[in-house]
Amino acid sequence: MARRTREESEKTRQALLQMALEQYALHGIHNVSLKSIAAEAGVTHGALYWHFENRDDLILALCKSITLPFERYYLEQLQAIDQDALKALNAFLIETICHIASHQQSRQAFSLFYARRKELPLHAGIQDTLADEWDVWTGYINRFLKQARKQKQIAKKTKQQCIAEAMLSQVFGVLAVAEYMPEPVVFREMASTTIHNAIRGLDATRCN
Amino acid sequence: MARRTREESEKTRQALLQMALEQYALHGIHNVSLKSIAAEAGVTHGALYWHFENRDDLILALCKSITLPFERYYLEQLQAIDQDALKALNAFLIETICHIASHQQSRQAFSLFYARRKELPLHAGIQDTLADEWDVWTGYINRFLKQARKQKQIAKKTKQQCIAEAMLSQVFGVLAVAEYMPEPVVFREMASTTIHNAIRGLDATRCN
Amino acid sequence: MARRTREESEKTRQALLQMALEQYALHGIHNVSLKSIAAEAGVTHGALYWHFENRDDLILALCKSITLPFERYYLEQLQAIDQDALKALNAFLIETICHIASHQQSRQAFSLFYARRKELPLHAGIQDTLADEWDVWTGYINRFLKQARKQKQIAKKTKQQCIAEAMLSQVFGVLAVAEYMPEPVVFREMASTTIHNAIRGLDATRCN
Amino acid sequence: MARRTREESEKTRQALLQMALEQYALHGIHNVSLKSIAAEAGVTHGALYWHFENRDDLILALCKSITLPFERYYLEQLQAIDQDALKALNAFLIETICHIASHQQSRQAFSLFYARRKELPLHAGIQDTLADEWDVWTGYINRFLKQARKQKQIAKKTKQQCIAEAMLSQVFGVLAVAEYMPEPVVFREMASTTIHNAIRGLDATRCN
DNA sequence: AATGAATGAGCATTCATTCAT
DNA sequence: GATGAATGAATGCTCATTCAT
Numbered sequence: 023m024a025r026r027t028r029e030e031s032e033k034t035r036q037a038l039l040q041m042a043l044e045q046y047a048l049h050g051i052h053n054v055s056l057k058s059i060a061a062e063a064g065v066t067h068g069a070l071y072w073h074f075e076n077r078d079d080l081i082l083a084l085c086k087s088i089t090l091p092f093e094r095y096y097l098e099q100l101q102a103i104d105q106d107a108l109k110a111l112n113a114f115l116i117e118t119i120c121h122i123a124s125h126q127q128s129r130q131a132f133s134l135f136y137a138r139r140k141e142l143p144l145h146a147g148i149q150d151t152l153a154d155e156w157d158v159w160t161g162y163i164n165r166f167l168k169q170a171r172k173q174k175q176i177a178k179k180t181k182q183q184c185i186a187e188a189m190l191s192q193v194f195g196v197l198a199v200a201e202y203m204p205e206p207v208v209f210r211e212m213a214s215t216t217i218h219n220a221i222r223g224l225d226a227t228r229c230n
Numbered sequence: 231m232a233r234r235t236r237e238e239s240e241k242t243r244q245a246l247l248q249m250a251l252e253q254y255a256l257h258g259i260h261n262v263s264l265k266s267i268a269a270e271a272g273v274t275h276g277a278l279y280w281h282f283e284n285r286d287d288l289i290l291a292l293c294k295s296i297t298l299p300f301e302r303y304y305l306e307q308l309q310a311i312d313q314d315a316l317k318a319l320n321a322f323l324i325e326t327i328c329h330i331a332s333h334q335q336s337r338q339a340f341s342l343f344y345a346r347r348k349e350l351p352l353h354a355g356i357q358d359t360l361a362d363e364w365d366v367w368t369g370y371i372n373r374f375l376k377q378a379r380k381q382k383q384i385a386k387k388t389k390q391q392c393i394a395e396a397m398l399s400q401v402f403g404v405l406a407v408a409e410y411m412p413e414p415v416v417f418r419e420m421a422s423t424t425i426h427n428a429i430r431g432l433d434a435t436r437c438n
Numbered sequence: 439m440a441r442r443t444r445e446e447s448e449k450t451r452q453a454l455l456q457m458a459l460e461q462y463a464l465h466g467i468h469n470v471s472l473k474s475i476a477a478e479a480g481v482t483h484g485a486l487y488w489h490f491e492n493r494d495d496l497i498l499a500l501c502k503s504i505t506l507p508f509e510r511y512y513l514e515q516l517q518a519i520d521q522d523a524l525k526a527l528n529a530f531l532i533e534t535i536c537h538i539a540s541h542q543q544s545r546q547a548f549s550l551f552y553a554r555r556k557e558l559p560l561h562a563g564i565q566d567t568l569a570d571e572w573d574v575w576t577g578y579i580n581r582f583l584k585q586a587r588k589q590k591q592i593a594k595k596t597k598q599q600c601i602a603e604a605m606l607s608q609v610f611g612v613l614a615v616a617e618y619m620p621e622p623v624v625f626r627e628m629a630s631t632t633i634h635n636a637i638r639g640l641d642a643t644r645c646n
Numbered sequence: 647m648a649r650r651t652r653e654e655s656e657k658t659r660q661a662l663l664q665m666a667l668e669q670y671a672l673h674g675i676h677n678v679s680l681k682s683i684a685a686e687a688g689v690t691h692g693a694l695y696w697h698f699e700n701r702d703d704l705i706l707a708l709c710k711s712i713t714l715p716f717e718r719y720y721l722e723q724l725q726a727i728d729q730d731a732l733k734a735l736n737a738f739l740i741e742t743i744c745h746i747a748s749h750q751q752s753r754q755a756f757s758l759f760y761a762r763r764k765e766l767p768l769h770a771g772i773q774d775t776l777a778d779e780w781d782v783w784t785g786y787i788n789r790f791l792k793q794a795r796k797q798k799q800i801a802k803k804t805k806q807q808c809i810a811e812a813m814l815s816q817v818f819g820v821l822a823v824a825e826y827m828p829e830p831v832v833f834r835e836m837a838s839t840t841i842h843n844a845i846r847g848l849d850a851t852r853c854n
Numbered sequence: 855a856a857t858g859a860a861t862g863a864g865c866a867t868t869c870a871t872t873c874a875t
Numbered sequence: 876g877a878t879g880a881a882t883g884a885a886t887g888c889t890c891a892t893t894c895a896t
Binding site: 050052075124133137138141181184185187188192194195196198199211212215216218219220222223224228 | 246258260288307341345346348349389392393395396400402404406407419420423424426427428429430432
């Protein structure tokens with residue numbers, strides 16, 4: 023049809039990304055056709071191929087266009103780190119989890135890129151992008167742990183990287199469980215319990 | 231040509247299940263055709279339909295034929311429970327995790343039924359079977375927690391079911407992370423660290 | 439299993455034929471598998487191949503084992519033919535129609551071999567058998583018409599064979615319509631009306 | 647390669663419908679694959695799925711795209727109805743039959759939708775469409791019968807609807823028989839004989 | 855920028871048939 | 876006489892991708 027303006031074109035692109043995220047997160051990549059994504063976005067099947075080279079390219083674009091709010095809460099807790107590093111870490115993780123759980127787009131992103139991670143194409147760009155994010159996030163946690171060690175909240179011999187990965191895997195574990203129980207009130211409690219407990223576990227390394 | 235005796239038939243069935251598990255765990259259900267499963271098992275495509283009604287039925291059979299070794303290590307730690315419930319729980323979880331991580335079939339089962347859980351068909355039988363197992367396993371953990379409460383290792387007000395689910399989700403979280411790092415030596419350490427830490431966290435509830 | 443007696447074997451054969459007729463008449467040949475026929479007959483799929491060479495052979499056997507009751511009512515009306523040939527023809531046709539419509543097996547035979555005739559395999563034996571029966575039945579009608587001509591009930595110039603075929607096609611037309619209206623009471627009336635009317639039409643050829 | 651313009655696309659669609667009708671009428675729905683229909687129409691298998699959702703949808707489209715010429719001859723005889731209703735009815739039916747029998751497309755339509763009616767899918771849309779046509783056609787016949795009653799050609803007590811259905815079933819009966827004898831010359835005579843006879847039968851009700 | 859048409863490879867499933875036991 | 880296992884060809888259907896307009 024008529025040649026659209028640059029803004030309209032960008033709107034179409036965004037709509038496609040939005041619908042892809044929604045549908046993929048809900049039904050899984052293999053149960054959603056590009057045709058249906060385009061249809062939901064109000065354009066035809068072929069239009070999708072103007073914006074993206076192919077399906078992998080769409081997913082890669084999706085993957086790059088979305089950020090889970092780790093950075094935001096990391097920055098928020100940076101100033102608190104000097105008083106009590108473990109407390110700050112605790113707050114950082116819980117706030118991040120609760121944000122993800124209560125915002126639709128983050129939830130969908132988690133669903134697609136983490137709960138359904140194995141469904142993703144083996145496309146190098148996608149896998150690398152995800153791996154990079156993982157590194158950034160464990161980096162944040164490591165920053166807290168380092169300070170905690172300085173503050174003698176945790177034992178010296180603690181293997182930081184290992185702990186950091188374990189903490190992060192717990193974050194995703196809690197979110198995964200959350201997908202099966204929709205009531206968000208109860209959820210915050212559960213997240214708190216889990217993370218608190220893990221932090222308490224760290225804190226207790228002192229004594230041992 | 232037709233397999234003649236009952237044993238040969240059973241062998242075919244087992245081979246089909248085995249290959250299905252292997253391929254599905256590795257590439258995902260949607261990237262493996264029944265034809266290729268049958269071919270790997272050394273029979274034609276149609277033979278599969280003698281043994282299973284359809285793909286869902288194959289997956290259901292798979293799901294029922296496989297057990298992660300929770301029960302085994304639960305029974306093993308039952309006698310230790312009276313001395314130190316938390317220590318027994320610790321051993322129970324770590325042993326189970328390490329067993330799963332180091333035995334191919336269990337690893338594959340975990341991969342398919344937990345890491346790839348969202349890819350599974352929405353078939354009621356399959357989902358119910360998995361839900362039942364989850365209940366049994368949290369049941370085991372609850373048994374340890376109850377005893378720990380009696381032994382005053384953990385606070386009275388502790389929400390047991392909630393903790394049990396959190397523990398279990400950590401088990402799967404650790405295994406999920408393990409899938410991305412194949413060296414089993416490092417792995418045992420990481421599993422220990424994570425679970426130890428969680429248990430220590432529980433233990434520390436006393437003081438609060 | 440154990441070698442059965444000749445009677446038992448014959449029973450199996452009859453059961454297979456019976457079930458094939460039932461299922462085929464109800465759902466059509468292409469919507470019923472040999473496996474399901476065997477299952478309904480209480481034997482396995484393979485047993486069918488002991489009694490019949492293949493599917494066409496089963497259908498041929500079916501076709502030969504079944505007779506619509508034309509001959510019976512033909513013989514019944516033979517003595518009445520000399521008094522009033524058209525009246526006898528009338529009775530012959532109506533009785534036959536009503537018999538078929540009210541006896542399950544005949545109904546099924548009609549359904550399969552006439553209403554679904556085009557679904558039958560192009561197997562020569564089957565088509566010939568059906569063609570032979572058609573000839574016999576028009577032969578019966580012709581016998582009545584010949585006598586009617588002698589009795590001057592119908593015009594001399596009447597093309598007998600042509601009329602005979604038309605009468606027979608009406609018989610099947612009425613039965614076909616009957617398949618869409620299950621109440622047998624109303625049906626007899628409709629059959630009477632149609633056939634009566636046709637006979638009256640013949641009778642009226644005198645006047646023209 | 648893709649057909650470009652709207653007209654070319656419409657041509658493809660028509661070709662598909664045409665081939666489907668031809669093949670289905672000749673060999674039956676269950677003996678013709680969508681692949682072969684597409685091949686005969688000069689496109690690939692998948693193109694068919696652009697134009698029709700699935701096989702049932704194709705058959706529905708076929709069913710709706712085709713009209714047996716009842717209406718045409720009904721309108722043609724409407725003016726003659728006031729002189730002699732039964733004569734007009736006679737002409738209406740014979741002309742319609744002969745038209746169907748001598749035009750390939752109508753013959754095929756009859757073959758598929760009436761002689762092979764039981765093979766059709768149980769799809770509601772298809773069955774309803776056919777039922778509606780049946781009602782329209784008996785409606786036409788009823789119109790003639792009503793006038794015939796007024797003109798005292800047939801007895802008052804005559805059950806019109808019942809007669810109308812019987813007449814129509816005779817039309818289809820004659821056409822069915824015609825399928826087994828391809829020479830069209832002989833056929834017109836047979837059709838005339840049958841319908842004439844039926845009309846004469848009606849006419850004779852006066853006397854009774 | 856986007857549409858509409860078509861391709862072609864792949865998949866789950868069905869089923870008549872075969873045959874060793 | 877009958878069973879149980881397996882074959883293999885065919886079928887309807889889905890879908891990512893291509894491309895002329």
